[in-house]
Each structure stands twice: as structure tokens, then as C-alpha cells.
Amino acid sequence: MSPDSDLQRPGAGANAEGSTPNRQGNGGAQSGSQTEALGSSETGNSGAGSGAQKSSDGRTNGSDAKSVAGRNGATPGLKAEDRGGPGSWIDAPIASARSADGISRTDRRIARALGWFSFGLGIPQVLMPGRVARIAGLENTLGKRQVIRIIGLREIGAGVGIFTSQPKPAEWLWARVAGDVMDIGLLQLALANPNTRKGRWLFATANVLGVTALDLMEAKKHTQAVKGSGEGMGLKGRTAITVNKPAEDVYGYWHQFENLPTFMFHLESVTKRGDNLYHWVAKAPLGRKVEWDAEVVEDLPNQLIRWRSTEDADVPNSGSVRFAPAPGNRGTEVIVEIDYQLPGGAIGDSVARMFGEEPQQQMKDDLRRFKQVLETGEVVRSEGSPEGTNAPGQLTPRPAQPLP
Amino acid sequence: MKANCWIRPTQVEVQEVPDPKILNSRDAIVKISSTAICGSDLHLLDGYVPAMRKGDILGHEFMGEVVELGKDVKNLRVGDRVVVPFPIACGACNACQAEMYSLCENSNPQVGLAEKLLGYPTAGVFGYSHLTGGFAGGQAQYARVPFADVGPLKIENDDLTDEAVLFLSDILPTGYMGAEMCDIKPGDVIAIWGAGPVGQFAAASARLLGAERVIIIDRFPYRLEMAKEHTGAEIINYEEIPNVREALKELTGGRGPDACIDAVGLEAHHVSLPVYTYDKAKQWARNESDRPYALRQAILACKNGGTVSIVGVYGGFVDKFPIGAIMNRSLTIKAGQCHVHRYMKPLLEHIEAGRLDPRFIITHRMALDEAPHGYDIFKHKEDECMKVVLSAN
Numbered sequence: 001m002s003p004d005s006d007l008q009r010p011g012a013g014a015n016a017e018g019s020t021p022n023r024q025g026n027g028g029a030q031s032g033s034q035t036e037a038l039g040s041s042e043t044g045n046s047g048a049g050s051g052a053q054k055s056s057d058g059r060t061n062g063s064d065a066k067s068v069a070g071r072n073g074a075t076p077g078l079k080a081e082d083r084g085g086p087g088s089w090i091d092a093p094i095a096s097a098r099s100a101d102g103i104s105r106t107d108r109r110i111a112r113a114l115g116w117f118s119f120g121l122g123i124p125q126v127l128m129p130g131r132v133a134r135i136a137g138l139e140n141t142l143g144k145r146q147v148i149r150i151i152g153l154r155e156i157g158a159g160v161g162i163f164t165s166q167p168k169p170a171e172w173l174w175a176r177v178a179g180d181v182m183d184i185g186l187l188q189l190a191l192a193n194p195n196t197r198k199g200r201w202l203f204a205t206a207n208v209l210g211v212t213a214l215d216l217m218e219a220k221k222h223t224q225a226v227k228g229s230g231e232g233m234g235l236k237g238r239t240a241i242t243v244n245k246p247a248e249d250v251y252g253y254w255h256q257f258e259n260l261p262t263f264m265f266h267l268e269s270v271t272k273r274g275d276n277l278y279h280w281v282a283k284a285p286l287g288r289k290v291e292w293d294a295e296v297v298e299d300l301p302n303q304l305i306r307w308r309s310t311e312d313a314d315v316p317n318s319g320s321v322r323f324a325p326a327p328g329n330r331g332t333e334v335i336v337e338i339d340y341q342l343p344g345g346a347i348g349d350s351v352a353r354m355f356g357e358e359p360q361q362q363m364k365d366d367l368r369r370f371k372q373v374l375e376t377g378e379v380v381r382s383e384g385s386p387e388g389t390n391a392p393g394q395l396t397p398r399p400a401q402p403l404p
Numbered sequence: 405m406k407a408n409c410w411i412r413p414t415q416v417e418v419q420e421v422p423d424p425k426i427l428n429s430r431d432a433i434v435k436i437s438s439t440a441i442c443g444s445d446l447h448l449l450d451g452y453v454p455a456m457r458k459g460d461i462l463g464h465e466f467m468g469e470v471v472e473l474g475k476d477v478k479n480l481r482v483g484d485r486v487v488v489p490f491p492i493a494c495g496a497c498n499a500c501q502a503e504m505y506s507l508c509e510n511s512n513p514q515v516g517l518a519e520k521l522l523g524y525p526t527a528g529v530f531g532y533s534h535l536t537g538g539f540a541g542g543q544a545q546y547a548r549v550p551f552a553d554v555g556p557l558k559i560e561n562d563d564l565t566d567e568a569v570l571f572l573s574d575i576l577p578t579g580y581m582g583a584e585m586c587d588i589k590p591g592d593v594i595a596i597w598g599a600g601p602v603g604q605f606a607a608a609s610a611r612l613l614g615a616e617r618v619i620i621i622d623r624f625p626y627r628l629e630m631a632k633e634h635t636g637a638e639i640i641n642y643e644e645i646p647n648v649r650e651a652l653k654e655l656t657g658g659r660g661p662d663a664c665i666d667a668v669g670l671e672a673h674h675v676s677l678p679v680y681t682y683d684k685a686k687q688w689a690r691n692e693s694d695r696p697y698a699l700r701q702a703i704l705a706c707k708n709g710g711t712v713s714i715v716g717v718y719g720g721f722v723d724k725f726p727i728g729a730i731m732n733r734s735l736t737i738k739a740g741q742c743h744v745h746r747y748m749k750p751l752l753e754h755i756e757a758g759r760l761d762p763r764f765i766i767t768h769r770m771a772l773d774e775a776p777h778g779y780d781i782f783k784h785k786e787d788e789c790m791k792v793v794l795s796a797n
Contacts, residue, residue, distance in 0.1 A: 371509065375510055378429060379513075380528075381427040381428055381550075382427075389513040397538045398538075399460050400460040400540045401409065
């Protein structure tokens with residue numbers, strides 16, 4: 001599914017730049033069928049306001065086109081800076097400032113090169129193990145040939161794995177590292193054999209060690225990117241839902257910030273500390289908590305609430321929610337944006353984990369529960385999802401039978 | 405309590421499970437008197453609907469007595485006798501207010517997979533996989549009914565037996581909606597694929613809505629005979645008359661049926677073994693989730709400018725879809741999981757007035773404990789099985 005579907009409103013209120021939805025770009029994004037989006041620096045094919053802009057590395061579609069284009073969901077009265085300028089992150093429903101998972105283009109290329117390398121090594125190993133044995137200085141026996149064949153199959157497997165797991169090949173890069181360690185071990189065993197030719201053996205071993213170093217480095221980088229640890233990253237997101245209630249009700253409920261934890265599952269509490277000042281407590285994994293104070297910096301009744309953490313916050317963050325009447329008495333369109341600036345280290349890591357692998361999905365779930373609370377009075381629960389709408393829970397729902 | 409649970413593809417089992425509890429303030433707990441096995445349960449049984457988990461309680465056609473109420477249900481009282489519609493609907497969202505209850509925007513808490521597979525999620529449904537919310541079903545002694553202030557239909561008339569009203573929960577409204585979507589006008593000939601329970605009710609409803617003639621297509625003589633006897637339908641056994649389209653043309657002076665109803669769905673059969681094997685293999689290889697023979701034929705058989713109404717269940721994707729026929733011949737496709745709430749009251753009136761008597765489809769009555777056997781004979785059409793009703797308490 002394309003992540004932009006929530007906000008796709010062709011023809012709805014052209015934004016300040018007077019752009020129109022970029023259908024082509026959108027098609028590209030859908031073919032990518034990713035649920036994540038790129039960061040501002042790499043917003044793939046952001047059509048709105050800037051024409052079909054190419055991303056910094058030129059990727060516009062295919063499996064890399066993770067972002068979304070053609071967004072034209074500008075709310076009437078939205079200021080230009082609210083949209084962050086043409087082609088910026090705001091064109092993506094959620095954009096991670098760790099540009100494209102924090103993996104540089106070079107690292108992506110190296111990972112792919114390693115994939116090709118796996119094929120380059122694996123295919124000759126399977127087809128002509130004898131020759132490979134000779135090159136490596138090994139004795140050309142049936143047993144050795146069979147071992148080399150098996151290693152070749154492993155290599156091909158790793159190659160396939162790296163390509164099919166794009167853009168997140170971390171596990172397969174680790175599989176390569178494990179394979180390298182195994183090869184080094186086997187070469188050590190071969191050294192004990194008097195028939196091994198030492199010069200060639202040394203050459204082969206040096207090559208394996210070199211590749212091992214590269215594999216290890218890339219595996220680490222890709223793993224880090226997946227974990228979301230590292231310096232100065234951010235989580236930005238935007239999503240929307242229509243609530244079948246007048247703007248006064250919808251705005252009114254959100255304006256009671258104490259209500260937020262009823263539908264934002266990562267929050268434990270929000271407490272009023274003063275005029276426009278609230279204390280937020282978020283639940284991080286492993287029972288940890290992240291707390292901050294945030295003040296309401298803009299408040300237009302029935303239209304907009306914008307808040308921002310105070311200067312001393314460990315995790316600087318800000319957010320806004322807009323309310324606009326949906327056409328034809330369909331209720332109120334609610335558009336939420338959040339922006340967390342994650343510091344490095346444990347706290348940043350906790351917050352990154354709090355939002356999980358798919359922060360966009362979590363925001364959507366929050367808004368679905370918000371809609372449920374406003375329209376039906378409470379969060380809807382089933383036997384399979386007794387906690388209510390919750391993306392991680394849906395991956396492993398409990399059976400649809402009553403709770404004990 | 406006892407409940408019929410899904411174990412793995414092709415296996416269900418009656419197990420002892422915890423009693424349901426109120427989870428939301430608009431819930432009711434219903435002590436189930438009668439419940440039925442639906443054709444769509446067979447799709448779940450065989451694993452064609454994704455997202456089943458071991459232990460899921462099946463069943464979405466049930467009725468019984470209210471034994472407990474959440475604090476916000478004001479229109480029901482403990483002791484009320486109710487029929488429960490299979491879609492769970494909040495009554496407050498845009499879809500519910502447009503009476504599209506099976507598209508309720510709030511009742512499905514497990515939307516992720518549905519959104520990926522279908523584009524947008526649909527309503528929660530009892531006992532119908534985690535694609536529709538992971539709600540425990542009604543082939544059990546008790547069930548929790550969410551939004552009990554919106555869905556359950558109170559049966560005030562004690563003269564109406566369970567068997568007379570049970571099918572208001574799903575298949576009678578489903579068949580009726582199938583016929584209603586045909587927008588029947590005087591003189592219309594309606595062709596229906598599938599003489600199962602929904603097909604039977606679609607035929608009866610088409611007559612009720614003024615169809616001139618109804619033609620029903622199936623391969624089981626006992627089902628065809630039932631339709632002929634109880635709905636006055638003309639019949640085509642596609643195993644005896646393989647060229648169904650030609651037969652329909654003959655029966656309609658070359659015009660073709662004015663509207664066609666697909667009451668078969670994703671596990672259709674085909675008289676040609678190679679064609680059947682082709683789609684079955686694609687399905688097995690997960691290249692195609694649904695076998696659409698009935699639908700393909702219904703589209704090609706429908707007259708120019710006619711309507712194809714789909715109430716048979718489909719889950720995902722099909723091959724060789726005759727879009728050229730639809731476009732060039734100005735066909736209208738209408739489809740949907742039934743918006744049951746919309747039809748319950750008017751159909752109850754038809755039943756009370758004697759214009760509809762849904763009891764004729766019941767061929768087997770058994771206790772809840774025998775549910776696995778019920779699935780078995782229904783699936784394999786043994787013992788001329790048409791509809792199994794289970795008594796739960």
C-alpha cells in the first residue's frame with residue numbers, strides 16, 4: 001500500500017505554490033510499495049510545488065522510491081513555512097531524518113556489490129570447484145570439491161538474500177560475515193594439510209580476510225541503521241483521518257491534552273503544569289520513561305493546535321494538529337504532524353524504539369483510536385486485539401477467543 | 405464454555421474456552437440458542453481467507469438471549485431474544501450513517517493486513533479471521549456482541565422459531581442484497597450462479613422483487629431441485645449442460661439475462677478439468693487467491709448493459725478477468741459484504757407476513773458438539789447437505 005493514501009486529495013485546495021497533484025510521481029511511489037518514506041534530503045519524487053523533483057541521488061521509483069509524491073493536502077490558511085517549502089519532507093506522510101534509514105548511497109552500493117560478489121564467487125564454486133581449489137592452493141580431492149560446492153551454494157544463497165531483502169539486507173550481510181568466519185576456519189584446517197600450496201593459500205586467506213572486514217563493516221552499518229541508533233536523527237511524520245464530528249468537538253477533545261494517552265499508546269500521561277504548559281510522559285521499551293515539558297505555541301480554536309517541547313527537553317519535539325471541515329458534512333479532517341529530534345545514545349534509541357520500525361503506522365493507529373473514541377466513545381477491542389488497534393499487536397494477535 | 409475453534413486448514417474442533425466478558429461499554433453477552441455454519445466458513449476452514457489463528461472461534465450466524473449488558477446499551481434488556489448481524493458496526497461513522505454497515509470505519513481493530521490487501525479496511529465480523537478484527541465467533545455457547553445498541557435485532561414475536569429468524573443474521577439479507585443490487589424491473593430475467601443457501605435466498609428475493617423469471621446454475625441436483633420447488637427458479641445443471649452461456653441465450657431469446665448474481669465466490673468449480681487444474685494450481689502457488697469461474701461466466705453471460713451482482717465471497721486477486729466485456733458492453737458490477745443491519749427489519753416483516761420462509765434450506769440439525777461433522781458434510785455435500793443449524797445450549 002502506498003503510504004500517501006490518507007492524504008491523497010487530488011484537486012483539494014491547491015497549495016500556496018499553486019501546484020497540482022503529480023499523478024506520475026504518485027504512481028512511482030506506489031510501485032515502490034513501501035510504508036516508509038525518505039527524509040527531507042531524499043524525498044524521492046515530490047511533485048507538489050516543485051514539479052517532478054528528483055531526489056538527491058536520482059532515485060525516483062522502483063524499490064527505492066520510498067517516498068510519496070503529489071501530496072496536495074494543504075489545509076486552507078496554511079502558511080507557506082508550515083509546508084516546509086517545495087518538495088520538502090512534508091510531501092511525505094512520515095519522513096525519517098535519518099535519510100533513507102541512515103544508510104548512505106555508498107553503503108547501499110557496497111551492500112549490492114557484496115551481493116554480486118556472492119554470485120561471482122558462488123557460481124564458479126558450484127560449477128568448477130576443482131579450479132577454485134587450485135586457485136586457493138588446496139588439494140584437488142573429491143571431498144574438497146564437495147565442500148567448495150556447498151560453500152558456493154551458501155554464497156549464492158547470501159547473494160539472493162541480499163538482493164531480495166533490499167533495502168534492509170542487514171541479516172544477510174551478517175550471514176556473509178558468518179560464512180567468512182567459516183571459510184577462515186576451513187582455510188586454517190587446510191593449512192595443516194602438507195599438500196596445500198602455501199603461496200596460493202596465503203593469497204586466498206588474505207582475500208577472505210579483506211572481504212570479511214568489508215562484510216563486517218557493512219553489516220554493522222546496516223544494522224545500526226535498522227536499529228535507528230546514531231547521532232542526531234529525527235522522526236517526522238504526518239498523517240490524517242476524517243472524524244464524523246464537528247470541528248468543535250474534535251478540537252475540544254484534543255485540546256484537553258490529558259486525553260492524548262487514551263489514543264496515543266506510547267504516552268503514559270500528559271499533565272497540565274500551567275498556562276499552555278504540559279508535562280508529557282512517554283512509555284519507552286523495557287519499562288523506561290521519557291519525559292518532557294511542552295508548551296502550546298499556537299492555538300486557533302477549531303482549526304489548529306501547535307506545541308513544542310521546552311528548551312530543556314532531552315528529546316526536543318514538536319507537533320501540530322489541524323482541523324478542517326470535510327466537504328459535504330463528512331465531519332472534520334484531522335491532520336497531525338510530529339517531529340522528534342532524537343539525540344544520540346540511550347534516550348534517542350528508546351524513543352526510536354518507542355515508535356518502532358514503522359512510525360507512520362503507529363501514527364495512523366493513534367488516529368484510528370482517536371476517531372473511535374470520538375465517534376463511538378471508546379477504543380474498540382476484540383478478543384484478538386484486546387488492547388485495541390495496534391500495529392505491532394496485529395502481527396501476532398492472540399486467538400479470537402475470550403480472554404481467560 | 406464450549407466453542408467451535410479453527411485449528412489448522414481443514415480442521416475445526418469443539419474446545420472448552422473461557423466465557424466471554426464485557427470489553428467495551430456498548431457490549432452485550434448473548435447466550436446462544438441457535439447458530440449456523442455458513443458457506444463462507446468453508447473458505448476459512450480451507451485456509452483461503454488469510455489471517456486465521458489456531459484457536460479462533462468460528463461462526464457469524466447466531467442468535468440467542470441477552471444475559472449481560474455493558475453500561476451504555478440502553479435499548480436492550482437482559483432476557484431479550486436477539487438475532488445478531490454478522491458485520492459489527494458502530495452506527496456513528498460515515499459508512500454506518502450511509503447504511504454501509506459492513507464498511508464500518510471503527511469496528512475493526514486489526515486493520516493493518518486488510519489495508520494492505522484490500523486498500524482500505526472493512527468492518528469487524530464475528531469469527532471471520534483477523535482480517536476482520538479477530539472477534540470471537542458465534543459457534544459457541546456465548547458470544548460478546550460489540551455495539552449491541554446498533555446491531556442485534558430484537559425478536560418480540562415468540563411464535564417465530566429460531567429457525568424462522570436465524571438467517572436474518574447473514575444469508576437471507578445477503579441473498580436479498582444480491583437481488584436488490586440487480587435493480588430488478590418488470591420483465592427482468594435474473595440468472596444466479598450457485599444454488600447454495602445464499603443462491604436460494606437470492607432466487608426467492610428476486611421473485612419477491614418482481615423478477616419475471618429466475619434461472620439458477622449449479623451442479624448438484626438436490627440443490628437445483630430445492631430452488632425449483634421453493635423459489636420457482638428454472639435450473640441449469642452445468643455438468644449436464646456444459647455450455648451454460650449458450651443455454652442462457654436460448655432461455656432468454658438470445659438477449660442474455662438482465663442481471664447475473666454470483667453466489668459462489670472464490671472456491672468455484674469448473675467442468676473442464678484442465679481449466680480447473682490451472683486455477684487450482686495458481687491458487688496453490690499463491691499466484692491467484694480466488695478461482696473465479698462463476699464470476700467470469702456471469703460477466704460473459706450478462707446481457708449488454710446489464711448488471712452483475714457479486715455476493716459470493718472473494719478474498720484477493722483473480723486471473724483472466726473479462727474486463728473487456730465489462731467495459732465494451734456497458735456492464736455494471738455491484739458487490740459487497742451484506743450491510744445486514746439495513747435489511748433485518750424489512751425482512752423480518754416479510755417473514756412475519758409469510759412472504760418469505762427461510763426454513764426450507766435447513767437440511768441438518770445437530771448439537772454444537774457435532775460442528776466438525778457438520779463442516780465435513782457441508783463441505784463435501786454429503787447427505788444432500790444444504791444448511792446445518794447447531795443448537796448451542
